[in-house]
Every structure is written in C-alpha cells, then in structure tokens.
Amino acid sequence: MDALAEAQRQIDFAQWANAQVRNLRTLGFQMADKGVASVLVELHNRNMLDAGLVLVGTLAYMAWLNELGARAVAVRTQDVDLATRKHLRLGAPQSFLDAMAATKLGFSPVPGIPSQAPSTSLKLKGREGLRVDLLVHGKELGKAVPIPQLMWHAEAVPYFDYLLEQPQPGALLAGGHCIPLMLPRTERFVWHKLYSSSSRKGFPEKAEKDLVQAATLAAILVEQQDEAMVDSFGEVPTGMRAVVRKRLPGLRRALGSHPQTLEQFEMALAP
Template sequence: MQEPKEQALVVQTAYMELYRLCEDSMAYAGDLAVLADATGKISVVGKTIRKRRYCYAQYVDGAGRQRQCYLGPEDAAATQHIVDLLASGEWNHALDSRRSIRKMLVQAGFVATPKLMEGALLTLQQTGLLQSGVTMIGTPAYIALMHRYGYTLPAPVQTNDVDLSIDRLNLAMPDSIAVESVLKAWNDRISAIPTLSRKAGEYSLKIRGKDFHIDFLTNGRYMELGKSITIPHIGFSAQAVPFLDYLTKDSDRALLMTRYGMLVPVPDAARLLWSKCVTAACRPQAMEGKRAKDVQQVLTLFSILKDRDPDRLEMALEAIPEIQEPDIFLKKLNSTLKLPVLSEVRAFAYPILGRLNKN
C-alpha cells in the first residue's frame, strides 16, 4: 500500500489560503480566473431570463473572440461582490497570488491538473454548470480530496478522464446550454462518442487524437447501468450509474491545481470511501486492476479519516438506508469488506451496519 504523505503545516496553510482566494473569486456560478485571458475592458451586461435578471461578464479573449462569463442573479449579494471586484481591478492581484501559491503547492507534491482538463472545466464553469447540481467524481476528485486533507501520494496516477455526475432532478441553471457546442467552441476537435444503440443519445465527448474524454453520468437503478438518459438542460445525455444519489449527496468542494487553482464540487470523502467498496464489488473479473485500485483508495481514505473524522465515516454509513436501492448497496459493500486486506475497515463498519440491520 502506498502510504499517503501528510504535508507540513506551512503547506496545508498555503492550501487553505489558495482555497480562500478561489472562494472569494467565485461568482454565483464561475471563477474569475476564466477572465485571465481577457484583452481590454471587461464589461458587465444583464440578461432577463424567465422574468429574472442575470449578470454576465463580457470580454474579448486572446484569440479575438467575444466571450461571456456567467456571474449570477443580479439581485444576489455574491454577484454584486464580483461586479465590485471587476470594477476595482482587485481580482487581477488575487490571480497573481493564486498562481504563486499554486506553484508552491505543486513543488510540494500536489498534482498539477492536465491542461486539457483545465480548459474543459473552465469552459464548463463559465456556463454555470459546475455550480448547478454537478459533481466531479473519479480519480481527479479523489486526488483533490487527498489534497484537501493535506496529503499527497508518492506516485499519484493522474488521468485525462473527466467524470461529471449530473443531478438531473435538481439541476439549477438559469438557462439551458448545448454542452457539445460550448466545448467545441473551446476546442474544435471535440466530438461526441457514438453509443452502441443508434436510438440512444451520446453521453461522452472526446478530443480527436488526444487521450482525453468527458463522461456525463446520472443516477439510475442498478439494472439500468449504462442506459442513456437525456438531460434537456445541457442538450446532451448522461449514462445511468447506480448509487450516484449516495455518492453526490452533501458534496464538498476541493481545489484542482490548475494555473490559478480552481474550486470544484467533489463527493464527501467518507461517502466516496464506502462507494469505492461498492464499485469494487460491481467490477467484473476482467477489471481486476481497477478493482485493486478501488481497494487501495479505500485503504488510503480510511487511514486518514479514521483519525481525522471518524464521525463523518459513521454518518456516511448511517445515510445508506435513505438512498435508492439500499439493499443492493449494502450487499455489494459487505462483499468488499470481507476482503482480508480490509480487516480494519471491516472492524469499524460492522458494528454500525449491525445497528442499521436491526432498525
């Protein structure tokens, strides 16, 4: 097992300062870092959508294209704060500080975000999607959570895959978007990956010639795994995956090590741990390598949370009966917990699961 390395207090303090600066630069649904490539004046324009006024930053980027970045509802205090920052020019100084702190964190062992992933996520953030009922899951989210707790891994495996879980029932965007068109405007080599069925909508996008793709996922029943579900608000589809209602509820936020640092919604660390157990049990034998990685991440997260936040681990277990198909979730969870390597995790979980069974 790769032992996580706890960073020195000075490094953890720097992380929290970068977190604060990013949080302060967050519009209602976007980060002012997207304006870093603006040339000339940045103006604030208003739009009326369904009888409510919304603010957008309008600017010309380095390629000479006019852009708009969603800031938020005109009557929201957070939106007015961002408008004031833009008017004063203070946000520029904040970006310089963010870039310096991010550089120090990467030198300390924090994982730098690949350029393509950074570009795609910043593009989606400008639309408001990442702040409106979407949670980033997968390896990048796991690494971001490790950083959030002040840890790095000796040999972290970064990936160019972006998995975005969409809460289709509670997607809170002011206006619909065509997500493929939005991303194609950022990179014209991006295209949808055809599904096996011609009748099913696409739920993945890739960049031709690059090892990079984005998968859109949404909660579905266990027997619906892989089903394509249309998401009208993004003009695209998402792949049904069971138990995302558990994984993404009460989501957290963590930093990606982009050029200026970037806050993204990620799962609660304890829910991610127990979900990884279920994911490992659901994988076929042919995916033994990925199953081993799931178990590795369970061990790593548990080694941190058992001392840092055992109550969070317990509350995450106690929340299982509230989800869709809890019996299947518990069956898969128990299957993985039986592994000899997870004896300490099992000893923690079984008394709590026993109480749940009695109720």
Template structure:
C-alpha cells in the same frame, strides 16, 4: 507495507486553505496563461490587447480597449491587469503546492473544469467524481497518498440543474469555451441508445462523461437543460447527495468545484470495485482509494464510515460489503486501530446495527 498516506504539516495545510478560500471567491476564470498586455498603434491611437496562450499552447489575442486616454479604455486596462496579476498569483500558488505533494491535473483537464465553472454548473448541481475528485479530496483532507493521473473527467447530474429561469445550455458548446475542440461521440455501451461522451479529436485521450443516477448501467437519459443524453450509473444519487466544496489545480488554474464527501466516495468505491468485469487494474485502484480514505477518516472522524456504509442503498449493500471486505486487509496493514474500527463497521452493517446517519454531519461538508 508502505503507509497508505502521510499528513501535511499544519502550516502547509494552512497555506492550502488560504488558497482554497481565495479560489472560492473567484468569478469567471481566465482560461490560459497569465499573458501580457500589448500596445498596438493604429492611425487613430494606441489600442491594447491581452496576449496569452490557451490550453493547447496556441497564442491568443483578446481586445481590451482603446485608444489609451479614453476613460472607458483606461478602466478596462486596469481590470485586465488585475486579472493577469491574479492569474500569476494562482500560478505561483499551484507551483508551490505541487512541490509540496498536493495533487494537480494537466492543463486541458483544468481548462475543461474552468469552462464548467464559468457557467456556474457546479453551483447549479453538477458534481465532479472519479480520480480528479479523489485528488481534490486528498488535498482538502491535507494528506499525501497515491493518486492516479487520468485524462477522463466524470461529472454527475443527480437532479435537474438549478439554472436561471428559461436558460438551456448546450453541453458541447459549454465545453468548447475551454478553447478545446471537443466533439460528441456515441458511447457504444448499449446499441441504439443516444448517450454520448465528449472527447478531443484524433489521438487525444481526454474524455468528459456526464452521468446520472440509474439502475441500468449505460442507459441513455435525457438531460434537457444541457441538451444532451447522459449515461446512467447505479447509486450516483447516493454518491453525490452529501457533497462538499473543493478545488482542482492545474498549472494555470485553480477551479472551484463540488466533490462527494470523503466517506460517500470511499463507500461507493467499495461498490464499484466489485461491479467491474475483467478490469483488474481499475478494481485494485478503487479498493486502494477506498482503503486510504477509510484510514484517514477513522483517524480524524471516527464513525463516519460506519454511517456512510449504513446509508448505502439496500439493493447494492451486499456488493458494497464484498468490496469493504476486500479493502479491509489494506486498512489493517496501514493501522491496526483503523483496521479494528473498520472491521467493526463491516460487522455492524452486516447485522443491521450500524449507527444511523445524522443530518448534523453535513455541517462538516458545507455546500455553497
């Protein structure tokens, strides 16, 4: 069997860490290609514009200032050029990292996440989950593994967001600042519910789902600070309460986000794999992702999976253990040592003797 993952050399991982740390200091992101500064003559002088292409490939013009020679305009030009230079640097970094095997997403998904970042919604409490989060986790762990290209973006709001006092946003309006024409559509999961998903019109397949914690899958839950109704999904709070900083990368963007810790992500995948009805491909994907992260963590941080499995809510633990048993075979085929440790972790959780989670472990996944 082909190994579930390989590890980037230390020098390459250092390059990624430099890019990640630099990205964490970014303020508002320019959404589009780096572009150029163009001079345009008018009767009273020369004025400057930033010309670039957005995520749809549409040409855009943004007024910088003028006329040249005006102090305020000259400062605006310098700042605009610095922004262009920074975007070019990010483009080159992503190009290098993609060639080395790091996971990247498409332009429209990157633009969507950048819009959320620009409103500080990840810092406020949103957490990226799903396959895009899995790619970000693999990148941060410094491993190459099978990833899944997807056009869906899943985001969790586990608690009311920490927005500035009195601030309420419209989630659809936030998404539209990506310059992508999102619309709201009913989920159709439960008749009469007001939960919505956000998608691009026509044949476009990009979907953005806002999720909250809840025992009734698909139930509509109001998120007043974003002016929208989200979908409830079981054990979302468990998944994201131990989260970490990460980045996502697309051709033109490096976006700071928050994602679940690897161990919580893996354990929740064990549960979700067994919760799907007649979705064989997604079940197998969930199990493969769980098995891969189990192997990485057992090699680097023994005991983390044991603790995370023990912390899983008791009402879903039996289902989660079924997923763990299904994933065990892939773990054993990758590494006998990891398989033995994981089998012991399963046995420990079954018997109730797993190591209790300790708060100190969160230091490995610092939250902004």
C-alpha cells in the same frame, strides 16, 4: 481608466494564483493537467459547476487528498467524470457540447452502446486522449438518460442519488488554476467507490484502483479526524450493502498497516 485598472488587477491576480499553484505542486499536492483545467474552467465560467455538476471519479479523489492535507502516491487520469442530478439550477438550458467545443481542444462525441444510443461522453483523439463523461443516477447501468438543461445525455449509474446527496464545496488544482467546484461527501465517496470496485466486470485494474482509493480516504478520515465509518454505513442504501461486503477481503489486504481503519470496516461490514 477604471476598466484598465480592473483588467490589470485581474491579470495580476491570475499571475499570483498561478505562482501559488506551482508552489503547491512542489509541496506534493495532487495536480491535474492543462486539458482537465480547460474543461473545468469553461464549465465554471458558464456557471455549470455552480448549477449542480459534481466532480466524481479519480479527480474527486485527488481533490479530497488535497482538501484533507494528505500525501499519497500521485495519481493520473485522462477521465473527467461529472455527475448531475436530473434538474440543474440553470436559468436557461445551456449546451454541454458547446461548452466542450469552446475549450478548443477538439472533443468528439463517443458513439453510444448500442450504436443507436445517444452519446454521453466526449473524447480527444488518440487512445489515451482526455475523456469527459456525464453521469447521473439510474437503476440500469449504462443507460443514456436525457438531461434537457444541458442538451445532452448522461450515463446512468446505480446509487448516484446516494453519492450526490449534500455535496460539499472544494477545489481542484489543474494546469495552473485552482478551480472551485462541488465534491461528494467523503464518506459517501468511500462507500460508493467500494460498491463500484465490486460491480466492475472485466476491468480488474479499475476495480483495484477504486478499492485502493476508498481504503486510502477511509484511513485518512479515521486516523486524522476519528471518523466512524461504522456510523456512516447506516446511510448506505440496502441494495449497496451486500455488494460492498464482498470487498472486505480486499480491504483487509489494503489496510494491513491501518488496523484502526480496518476495525471500523470489520464492524460495519459484519454480517
């Protein structure tokens, strides 16, 4: 009887939580779809999120908008970007590929570039299908780096060691779930987004999206919390700074109606 009562309690709680998530959607909170929920719930149940996987990319931006209580134009993404350090807090290796297979969504590994390189991504069929990318710090952008604890490889991205320093707990609303996970510190997320927006070659729409997301979060931090972006710029690695300074004209355009935030960037990025 005790087991039956506990099972009923869990069912009741799940139904209550689902109703609360629906209410938050009605109030304008950012919400990812069921596919994203399937991926993150599976990783949560396998303790991979607790072990050190950090949500980055547009989904992290959505999560931070909710955490900060900010309204913005709803965003949609078909990319689940997960970042890791090379050493996770796992008692024993777990297969990242098996975790994705357990979602029953039908993920297939994306061929590496060049063709003999290991895969770092999985994708559903179709041009707009959901994609899961595993990322890690590395000086050579795009290089496949082995992550033995996940029996998988991750794609190297410069300065992810800076981005992943002291991540903070948060949550993502997705498909009727509220999934606890780790997020990059907001100010570091802003600076790395600006770096990424300047580093993208041949993808102007993605570069603009990164810049807008960085500017939006910065405006929220400055106007709601009086965050000094000029102070946090002191933690930015030297190699990132010259690249980030190239985005000052874009920030002036994006922050025309937020002079206080623009002033912070002007002071931080002055030669």
